Amino acid sequence: MQIAIKRVYEKPDASDGYRVLVDRIWPRGMKKEEAHVHEWLKDIAPSDALRKWFGHDPKKWKAFKEKYEAELSAHESQLKDLLKKAQPYGKLTLLFGAKDEKHNQAVVLQEVMQKFIFTSHP
Numbered sequence: 001m002q003i004a005i006k007r008v009y010e011k012p013d014a015s016d017g018y019r020v021l022v023d024r025i026w027p028r029g030m031k032k033e034e035a036h037v038h039e040w041l042k043d044i045a046p047s048d049a050l051r052k053w054f055g056h057d058p059k060k061w062k063a064f065k066e067k068y069e070a071e072l073s074a075h076e077s078q079l080k081d082l083l084k085k086a087q088p089y090g091k092l093t094l095l096f097g098a099k100d101e102k103h104n105q106a107v108v109l110q111e112v113m114q115k116f117i118f119t120s121h122p
Helices: 048-054 058-089 105-120
Strands: 002-007 018-021 091-096
Touching: 002 105, 018 058, 048 058, 058 091, 058 105, 091 105
Parallel strands: 002 091, 018 091
Antiparallel strands: none
């Protein structure tokens, strides 16, 4: 199954499959009906402390990735359940609000979830 990432502000598309918002805070200026999300998983977003510490500073990216991966280890069953929910759609799209498309939690989450797929399908 494909796992994609996309800014929540981009136009929804049928090819997005199962759309999941992975921000802890609802995106500024975005109405819920405009987002077209199947699910909002704020519990798997970075903790408030980690989010505030990172502040989308690319210089902190490597440390942020390590800390967020450690936080995600506590949500392994929830992430695997998410993959099961998305399976009928053939694609999971992780939505985020950050302007930086290379340094955000969806990038880390995508990598972690792809590892789950790889290890469960030898």
